[in-house]
Amino acid sequence: MADKKISSAVIKRLPRYYRYLSELLDNGIDRISSGELSKQMKVTASQIRQDFNNFGGFGQQGYGYNVAYLKSEIGKILGLDRNYHVIILGAGNLGHALANYAGFEKRGFIVSGIFDVAPEKIGKKIGETTVTDMKDLGNFVANHTVDIAALTLPKAIAPSVAKQLADYGVSAFWNFAATDLNLPENVAVENVHLAESLMRLSYNISNLPE
Secondary structure (H helix, E strand, O other): OOOOOOOHHHHHHHHHHHHHHHHHHHOOOOEEOHHHHHHHHOOOHHHHHHHHHOOOOOOEOOOEEEHHHHHHHHHHHOOOOOOEEEEEEOOOHHHHHHHHOHHHHHOOEEEEEEEEOOOOOOOOEEOOEEEEEHHHHHHHHHHOOOOEEEEOOOOOOHHHHHHHHHHHOOOEEEEOOOOOOOOOOOOEEEEOOHHHHHHHHHHHHHOOOO
16 A cells, blocks of 8 residues: 555545544444445545545445444544644734644644744743744754644745745645745645635635526
8 A cells, every 4th residue: 555646635535534433433323334424424435435445445345334443544544643743833813723723632733832923922822832932943943843834924924934944854834824835845735725715615606506
């Protein structure tokens, strides 16, 4: 499987599978067929089986899927069997929202630092984390594990801050800035363009059937 190229479409569906399986476990359901899962997720049973076959299948004919096992295996594929240390760049409204989201730590994403340049924000706590002056960013990265940097910065400065962090050795970015980052190929970037998502929703509204 290590040599097999998995399509981006399959990878995008994995977190959704993980979420539905978590909900099934919360509801006391320990076994499910691909047909039953397809009804809940609005994905065909054939597509579900094809997706899972990329990683070995996980199912048993006549039994279906063990929900706890399937969730655990998908979690491993997604890398959720380890913890990640996250820093947030920008302590504005979005930075606040990310820092206060309890679901992150539940899934192993630990906010270990928040940075800003505004004097009125530096030294204040967001959740359990104190906002640090951006000038101390290099020293912090040098002395702490940083797996992911979340960028909630103005687009004018986000690329330069991302390059600085990449030079420090940070290899993954969660980019909420409304700009693209020009980073080396060995750096992972997940872009979250909120305005583009809203425009797609606008398109879908405009094309709803009468």
